Amino acid sequence: MTTIKEYHNNISPNWCPGCGHFSVLRALQVAAVKLQIPNEKLTVVSGIGCSGRFSGYVNAYSFHGIHGRSLPIAQGIKVANKELTVVAAGGDGDGFAIGLSHTLHAIRRNINITYLVLNNQIYGLTKGHTSPLSDIGTQTKSTPTGSLETPIKPGIIALANGISFLAQGFSVYQEQLVNIIIKAIQHDGFSMVNIFSPCVTYNKTNTYQWFRKHLVNLEEVQGYQTENFETAMNKLIETDGLCTGVVYQNSNSTSYLNKLSQNGLTPAMDTSLPLTRGDFEEIINLYR
Amino acid sequence: MKKSISLLIGGVQGEGIISTGINLMKALSSLGYYTYGGRSFSSRIKGGNTSITVHIGIECKMWINDEVDIIFAFDNDTIYKYAHLIHKNGLIFYDSILTPELHRNDKDNIKFVPLPISEMAKNNGVEIIKNTCAMGFLGYLLGITRETLHEVTIKRFKQKGLEIIKNNINVLKDVYQYSEKNLKAYNTFTLTPTSIVKRPLMTGNDAISLGALMAGCRFIASYPITPASEIMENLGKLLPKYGGTMIQVEDEIAAVNMIIGGSYGGVRSMTATSGPGISLMMEGIGLAGMTETPIVIINSQRVGPSTGLPTKHEQSDLFTLYFGGHGEYPSIILTPSTVEECFNATIRGFNLAETYQCPVIILSDLALSLTPQTIEALDFSKVEINRGKIYTPTESDEYKRYQLTNDYISYRALPGTRGGIHHTTGLEHNEMGLPTDDPLNRKKMMNKRFKKIEPLQLGEEIIIHKNNSHVLVLSFGSTYGVIKGAMKSIKTPVDFGFIQMIKPLPIKQLQGIIESYKHIIIVENNYCKQFATILKSELGNHDKIHSLIKYDGTPFTLKEIITEIGGWVN
Numbered sequence: 001m002t003t004i005k006e007y008h009n010n011i012s013p014n015w016c017p018g019c020g021h022f023s024v025l026r027a028l029q030v031a032a033v034k035l036q037i038p039n040e041k042l043t044v045v046s047g048i049g050c051s052g053r054f055s056g057y058v059n060a061y062s063f064h065g066i067h068g069r070s071l072p073i074a075q076g077i078k079v080a081n082k083e084l085t086v087v088a089a090g091g092d093g094d095g096f097a098i099g100l101s102h103t104l105h106a107i108r109r110n111i112n113i114t115y116l117v118l119n120n121q122i123y124g125l126t127k128g129h130t131s132p133l134s135d136i137g138t139q140t141k142s143t144p145t146g147s148l149e150t151p152i153k154p155g156i157i158a159l160a161n162g163i164s165f166l167a168q169g170f171s172v173y174q175e176q177l178v179n180i181i182i183k184a185i186q187h188d189g190f191s192m193v194n195i196f197s198p199c200v201t202y203n204k205t206n207t208y209q210w211f212r213k214h215l216v217n218l219e220e221v222q223g224y225q226t227e228n229f230e231t232a233m234n235k236l237i238e239t240d241g242l243c244t245g246v247v248y249q250n251s252n253s254t255s256y257l258n259k260l261s262q263n264g265l266t267p268a269m270d271t272s273l274p275l276t277r278g279d280f281e282e283i284i285n286l287y288r
Numbered sequence: 289m290k291k292s293i294s295l296l297i298g299g300v301q302g303e304g305i306i307s308t309g310i311n312l313m314k315a316l317s318s319l320g321y322y323t324y325g326g327r328s329f330s331s332r333i334k335g336g337n338t339s340i341t342v343h344i345g346i347e348c349k350m351w352i353n354d355e356v357d358i359i360f361a362f363d364n365d366t367i368y369k370y371a372h373l374i375h376k377n378g379l380i381f382y383d384s385i386l387t388p389e390l391h392r393n394d395k396d397n398i399k400f401v402p403l404p405i406s407e408m409a410k411n412n413g414v415e416i417i418k419n420t421c422a423m424g425f426l427g428y429l430l431g432i433t434r435e436t437l438h439e440v441t442i443k444r445f446k447q448k449g450l451e452i453i454k455n456n457i458n459v460l461k462d463v464y465q466y467s468e469k470n471l472k473a474y475n476t477f478t479l480t481p482t483s484i485v486k487r488p489l490m491t492g493n494d495a496i497s498l499g500a501l502m503a504g505c506r507f508i509a510s511y512p513i514t515p516a517s518e519i520m521e522n523l524g525k526l527l528p529k530y531g532g533t534m535i536q537v538e539d540e541i542a543a544v545n546m547i548i549g550g551s552y553g554g555v556r557s558m559t560a561t562s563g564p565g566i567s568l569m570m571e572g573i574g575l576a577g578m579t580e581t582p583i584v585i586i587n588s589q590r591v592g593p594s595t596g597l598p599t600k601h602e603q604s605d606l607f608t609l610y611f612g613g614h615g616e617y618p619s620i621i622l623t624p625s626t627v628e629e630c631f632n633a634t635i636r637g638f639n640l641a642e643t644y645q646c647p648v649i650i651l652s653d654l655a656l657s658l659t660p661q662t663i664e665a666l667d668f669s670k671v672e673i674n675r676g677k678i679y680t681p682t683e684s685d686e687y688k689r690y691q692l693t694n695d696y697i698s699y700r701a702l703p704g705t706r707g708g709i710h711h712t713t714g715l716e717h718n719e720m721g722l723p724t725d726d727p728l729n730r731k732k733m734m735n736k737r738f739k740k741i742e743p744l745q746l747g748e749e750i751i752i753h754k755n756n757s758h759v760l761v762l763s764f765g766s767t768y769g770v771i772k773g774a775m776k777s778i779k780t781p782v783d784f785g786f787i788q789m790i791k792p793l794p795i796k797q798l799q800g801i802i803e804s805y806k807h808i809i810i811v812e813n814n815y816c817k818q819f820a821t822i823l824k825s826e827l828g829n830h831d832k833i834h835s836l837i838k839y840d841g842t843p844f845t846l847k848e849i850i851t852e853i854g855g856w857v858n
Contacts, residue, residue: 040703040709043553056711061703061704061710063549063552069542069545073546074549076545076546076549080507080550081553081554081703084704105537105538109535275501284498287488288318288487
């Protein structure tokens with residue numbers, strides 16, 4: 001029986017008091033306990049930024065890589081050992097600026113990992129610079145007259161790109177967030193959870209209060225069907241992406257590695273398969 | 289009867305010119321001859337002139353002659369571009385639909401012989417059959433039996449169906465009948481018979497792929513790039529049969545990070561790329577160095593910087609890899625010089641990566657990676673796998689991923705291992721793997737990472753052919769082949785050799801070498817004398833170390849080496 005205590009590693013996060021990331025960290029730990037994943041079977045990967053420290057605070061195998069590249073590392077780990085539960089975590093810069101291409105390709109590739117976006121619409125660790133998810137007009141050190149660029153809409157591009165599981169959460173809505181993360185981990189394919197995790201130091205616009213006021217809880221929307229792509233897309237447009245809950249799930253999704261298995265291939269990295277002299281000769285004969 | 293022949297086959301790119309050459313080489317290799325094929329191609333798929341120069345002989349040669357005995361032209365461009373290469377008494381065969389009159393005066397004694405290639409091809413179905421037709425003519429001239437070519441043809445078209453095989457066999461029949469009637473006069477090109485040994489025909493990229501498979505590599509993430517793509521293509525076919533996966537990723541940054549994940553996850557993982565990809569991978573290579581994650585990267589060099597000459601040969605990524613990446617971290621650079629060495633170096637590379645827990649680069653070059661050549665059988669019994677220090681749980685000890693040990697190498701715990709949970713980070717970290725900026729710890733960890741590979745400096749990595757000279761010609765990569773050829777061709781050859789590991793430099797052996805030679809000439813394909821510069825910076829002795837460089841996109845020719853080295857002979 002794994003308990004929540006076993007998922008703590010007794011390191012105090014270096015996030016600012018009040019940072020949304022604390023609650024996201026707790027939500028992952030609770031979800032892992034509820035799923036009864038043994039600590040050593042969970043691998044958490046993160047990139048750079050405030051969110052980059054995330055992996056260091058979970059008592060699991062954890063990999064803190066380089067900026068924007070948590071998803072390639074996480075996919076590599078899963079390919080190497082599909083028995084592991086692999087969770088990548090990253091901020092809005094990681095996933096939608098420097099690493100945007102990896103996000104889109106991880107969605108296409110549909111390797112069975114879970115991606116937690118710790119979205120605070122600002123660069124915190126560089127001490128307050130604009131993010132590709134910052135609203136137009138957001139004043140930061142790098143946008144003294146307010147951000148001029150249109151923000152990326154993470155939910156819409158993920159859906160448009162064919163994601164098989166998309167959910168959104170708010171760090172404050174713990175119970176919902178835990179449930180969403182559980183569903184995301186259970187999904188057979190690439191699952192993304194875009195989590196509004198307010199930065200109390202540098203983002204004075206998208207505050208806790210602001211989110212409470214604007215977020216629509218999809219679980220309270222009568223008749224909302226998570227399997228319907230069109231409804232999901234419309235809902236994201238209608239709420240300007242400000243909604244929480246499972247937005248879309250394709251339950252028929254088959255992950256990359258399972259697709260390979262269905263084709264009779266052995267993606268599981270079984271290094272116990274030795275090549276015999278006969279195999280070797282057979283390959284050499286291709287060149288004769 | 290000839291002991292060796294050089295021929296050039298040229299035509300329009302995309303019309304199977306290269307495969308004509310390669311099929312002929314395969315046939316000859318299975319008869320016991322040695323072949324070596326230099327390719328010239330441009331960065332386009334259809335159109336443009338392409339050619340392959342094939343050396344055939346009863347002895348192994350790893351270079352292309354400056355002159356050729358036979359030119360086989362499928363287009364006018366081939367004659368225009370290459371007629372000056374023809375040896376006196378050489379022959380230019382051309383498709384009879386061409387009009388090569390304009391170039392008749394190129395040299396005396398050159399005979400132009402039209403062959404009804406297109407015509408025969410048309411009579412036997414499809415245009416593409418021209419290639420089989422050409423192979424037939426060449427086969428006849430070299431004295432290969434029609435039956436042997438049948439065998440090759442059947443093997444080649446096995447998957448295309450009986451109809452296609454039949455057409456190709458028929459065209460061979462026509463070719464041999466025509467040749468018996470009309471080409472008897474040219475039987476001077478018949479090859480000296482040799483004992484039949486069925487040798488494989490491989491490129492460096494083929495041998496690297498096979499080496500990786502045999503080394504237990506089960507994951508490759510790569511982005512297509514000339515001249516490295518074949519490695520991912522080969523492994524994409526081979527790996528799934530043996531429990532492995534190839535993924536074509538979105539870019540080289542994804543590739544290097546994905547294999548870091550794969551290797552951290554417990555599977556031998558690699559990527560294959562060329563210069564532009566290496567530039568993109570540098571940050572990831574540093575991450576592998578910092579986190580002590582074993583990875584293997586194949587870099588098949590081409591002409592840079594930027595897009596440079598993407599289909600041409602150069603050896604100019606050495607500085608980047610030797611010094612490169614921000615900050616300082618250990619890495620190993622292996623430099624195979626022959627196709628056989630590509631196989632061995634790749635296996636060794638995986639063992640070194642896991643033993644020393646750092647990135648290993650196998651540095652190939654375009655000529656080595658892409659040149660098909662007859663090779664001796666690769667040695668199955670040489671395949672040994674050493675996975676280095678991998679943690680297995682014990683009751684008592686507290687696991688420390690970066691424990692300071694006598695040999696500076698710590699046990700790696702693979703995810704999923706009970707008791708081995710740890711944090712891995714690109715930040716400086718302590719023995720537990722946790723971030724810290726403590727100066728004392730920083731110093732200890734820097735020492736650990738660098739000292740662990742120091743024993744490699746004591747190895748014997750330079751292979752020397754002795755000719756009792758006070759001059760040594762030293763090279764890395766494919767350049768060795770032509771140097772070997774030059775030394776065989778001159779009366780008083782000097783000592784020559786190649787280095788198989790450039791980083792860490794085999795300092796001990798090099799110090800001995802510096803002492804025992806008056807002059808060391810470093811031969812390399814780059815402008816900045818990269819290898820020579822590294823040697824000078826590590827060894828001093830600037831007055832003893834000399835350079836022979838070439839940076840026009842083509843490998844050294846035999847003549848160039850002979851002329852340049854000639855002055856050093858006495």
